[in-house]
Amino acid sequence: MTQVAIVTGSATGLGAACAVDLASRGWNVAINYTKSRREADETYSKVKAHGVDAILVQADMGQDIDCRKLAEETLKKWGRIDGLINNAGATKFQKSGDLDGFTAEDFDRILWVNVAGPYMMSRAVWPNMKKQWEKSRQRGSIVNISSTAGATGLGSSIPYVASKGALNTLTLTLALWLSPAVRVNAICPGFIQSRWLRDGLGLAEYEKMKQAMEQTTPLRQAGTPEQMAEAALFFLTSASHVTGEILLVDAGNHLGTVPMKGR
Template sequence: MNSSNRPIALVTGAATGVGKACAIQFAKLGYGVIVNYSRSEAEAKQTAKEIESLNIPLMLCQADVSDEKQVLSMLNQIENEHGRLDCLVNNAATTEFIEHANLEAMNEDAWDRILGVNLKGPWFVTRAAAKLLADGEGGSVVNVSSVAGFTGAGSCIAYCASKGGLNTMTKSLARALGPKIRVNAVCPGPIDSRWIREGNPNWDLDEMVANYPIPQPSQPDDIADAVLFFATGTKLTTGQLLAVDGGQMLT
């Protein structure tokens, strides 16, 4: 087992979007970064290239977070290579863009996949990482959730349900893992990213946010700012859900 004084952060779904922004922000703070991805290998390698340009050690780990065996293998790799883990960002997620009223289109396969990645995934990764996170001075878990978990409005019913469950699980894990490990969640509103623009090209982001108090979609770095705050900028905050939504929930 290799030990190091450099803190280590694991970001799931770090190939693109919010996950990539988080990974790069951790690297700029001097953290060694584990870039997890499932299918986006080319994009993950590009993220790795940008981190390497900062002269920061990193590890690329391909693992589907909804598969517990793959998660356990990933955490074993991290322990063997680094011997520590200081921050975990559960960012990996998936969805389908299905009208809520179209109940038949929300089939069992789609339901199981969305809840498998978005809800079971953070559970599997957090449970597997808990021992490493608790070692030393303790660690931090930040779940990337969504305001859909509050409002019930989002890309599909299963997505909203998965994020509502993740919000509740954040609080449960904060109780279970304290005081050594803090657990919080960032809940974005609409993000100007490939997730929406390619997932449903018919959605007009500018129109979506037009009546918000801050009438603009967030950028991935806006969400990463909040993630890094929970991970590194506070010592007494746990079990909290922070909406970064331009005031969406006020409307």
């Protein structure tokens, strides 16, 4: 039986990389987008090129009715959901120290998409995953895409940082509540080479940050969407004895710079 995964926010960036990587491993994939239909079509073509099946579902992960629709469309197509990657996210870039840089509405939207969204999607897939566990002991897997912002307090804005900290603790709670039928883990990417970050920071600041990652992190790398997808899929597809873990994926940036000869 071919396994099935939903990847939210999978038109571009990390979400798209997860969808394509899953397809390369033989999974059928439900691709989700809110506005980026052209990019979603491109991701769909890349997924289908691996010989698997896929569907495109437009849905806003800040709306419960849309979360339920995404799960329902997936079940209608394949009759099962084995994996969920909660990747869709929102932010508003805010200059450090500018406490007036966002409104209550901005705060509400960011927390709703980044925290309530993964909760609502997990709730939407839970009945099927529980049923599969009870019927055949096939355990579901959920991976939340968090951020190092939730661990360090540094990120694009205060609401974003707060949302990722909340997502980390939500991961722990869901790992307990959905056990033993479902494993729930999270990855916390650091800098990712992406259009989203480039557009948010501006080209000059983006290139400055990218260069800093390449020169100062222990691995001397600026992360790519594909590298983050590798970590997410480790939890989703391989780590059968792991739940409730939160993994920093930042080339060791959280460790600080360790000078070494020959570098």
